[in-house]
Amino acid sequence: MQSKTLRDILVLLTIGAALFAGGYFLVHEISKSDYDLSYQVSMEQEEELGNLFKDLIWDQYPTIKDNYADSALQQIAKRLVSSIDSTEYRYQFTIIKSKDINAFTIPGGNIYVFSGLLELAETPEEVAAVLAHEIGHAEKRHVVTKLINEMSLSAVIAVLSGGDPNMITQMLQSVISNRFSRENEDEADKFALQLLEDARISPKSMARFFQKMNDKNLDYNEDLEFMMTHPHNNKRIDRARKYKTRNNFSPEPFSIDWEKVQKSLKSE
Amino acid sequence: MEFYPLQQPDEIAEREKEDAMGAYLMMFAAVAIGLPLPVINLIASIIYYFINRKKSRFIHFHCAQALLTQIPTTVINWVAVIWGVTILVSDQYEATDIFWAYVVFAGVCTLLYFIVSIIAAYRARQGKMYYFLVFGPWSYQIAYRVRPTDNVQTSEPMNKPPF
Missing domain, CATH: 1.20.5 (Single alpha-helices involved in coiled-coils or other helix-helix interfaces)
Structure with a gap:
């Protein structure tokens, strides 16, 4: 028994x-x-979709180009992009003139940073953390997935074949709102931390910037756009703080005069 | 090991069959009340067991089986609840794939438990035995085993005939 x-x-x-x-x-x-x-949307289709969005953004938002802030952004972005193992995107980084604290990625590897966010950042490393996070969304194809989930695959295909122009505007609003699932945010964070380390930028800069956003949350409710789309920040700050770099890791500072960046933004 | 003989369905009173069935069905009401805190159903099973176990061996068996099965189910669900709450309130833990796999596991276990409980309740109402894996034989031993204390008889009967 x-x-x-x-x-x-x-x-x-x-x-x-x-x-x-x-x-x-x-x-x-x-x-x-x-x-x-x-993957139901090919890379070519994604690039095409990105170009449609780019035209709309160009019409709707003033951008900042060819000044010190822009060249600083390109320098930060170049370091990050060159540290990605392999990518199918030709990344483009643009500053949008706006007091909003936000950054977003549109299909095709086009990343936009609001000047309000650059003004809030105190170091180039903090901006690098935000860019690395946005690159994470692009590399993991979160934007396309989100569009398919929210608008359906047929709507995305219809837009590509010259469908309803209102639909493109609606899609752009969805992309700019920057609302991703918690899993997507976590995935982009993890990608960003690794990328920052590979680019010899301290991953702690991500914790510092998120902390700044958290502190800001307490004081200025009107500047919450970026925060509100990135919930469970404490957990994310904690993860960035505790991220263990390789033993031989030594950060390489940027040769960017951040005060000059801030001044050039204010003069625009 | 000796066991008391099993009663056959026609030897079991209707009331006994209903009480035996109640051991499984009562749990559904308790689950509905205690869903966020899956311990109410366990408490209800314990109370039901102690109230009914002395009524008959058939009832004792079904009450024991319902209670014993309830224990691992409650533990599994409690782990899911505590793990989930910890993830929600703590910055240290995340809802990993392992956590979600556990939630699926707990959900399927509870569903299986519900299904076998309904079958057992139906069989009990018919006056039949229904043995769960592991817990069935265990409950049978609890209810039907002849214990040494069962055979203790005083050498001198207390009540005697008048002649």
Whole structure:
């Protein structure tokens, strides 16, 4: 009888283990299906979509080009992009003249940073952290996935084939709102921390900037755009603070005069 | 190890069958009340067990089986609740794939428990035994095993006939 009991316990444990393994497989497949969803839009189509958005942004927002702040942004971006192992994007970084504290990515590897965010940052490393995070969204194809989820694949395809122009505006608003799922935010953060380390920029800069956003949250409610789209910030700050770099990691400072950046933004 | 003989369905009173079925069905109401805190159903099972176990061996068996099965189910669900709350309130923990896999596991376990409980309740209402894996034989031992104390008899009967 004892051997039967033992056998029954083993059967029960095996069923339990199988259920758990099945659960893990299911969860893994669901998270993977989001990634697979983005592959229903090819890189060429994504670039095309990005160009449509770029034209709209060009019409709707004043941009800052060819001044010291812009060249500083390009210098930061260049360091980051050259540290990505391999990428299918030709990244472009643009400053939008606006007091809002925000940054967003549109399809095709086009990243926009609001001048309000650059004014808030105290070092180029903090801006690098934001850019690395946005690059993370691009590399993980979160923007395309979000558009498909919110607007449907057929709407994205319709826009590409010259469909309803109102739809493009609606899509752009969705992209600028920068609302990603918590999982997407975490994934972009993890990507950013690794990228910052690879680019010899201290990952702690990400914690510093997020902390600044948190502090700002307490004082200025009108400047919450970026914060509100990035919930569970404490957890993210903590993760960035605790991120363990390689033993031989030594950060390489940027040769950017940040005061000059701030001045050039104010003069615009 | 000796066991008391099993009663057959026609030997079991209707009331006994209902009480035995109640051991499983009562849990559903308790689950509905205690869903956010999956311990109410365990408490309800314990109370039901102690109230009904002496009524008959058939009822004792089903109450024991319902209670014993309830214990791992409660533990599994409690772990899910504590883990989930910890993730929500703490900055240290994240909802990883392992956590979600555990939630799926806990959900399926609870569902399986519900299904076998309904089957057991139906069988109990018919006056039949229904043995769960591991917990069935264990409950059978609890309810039907002849204990040494069961056979203790005083050498001198207390009540005697008048002649």
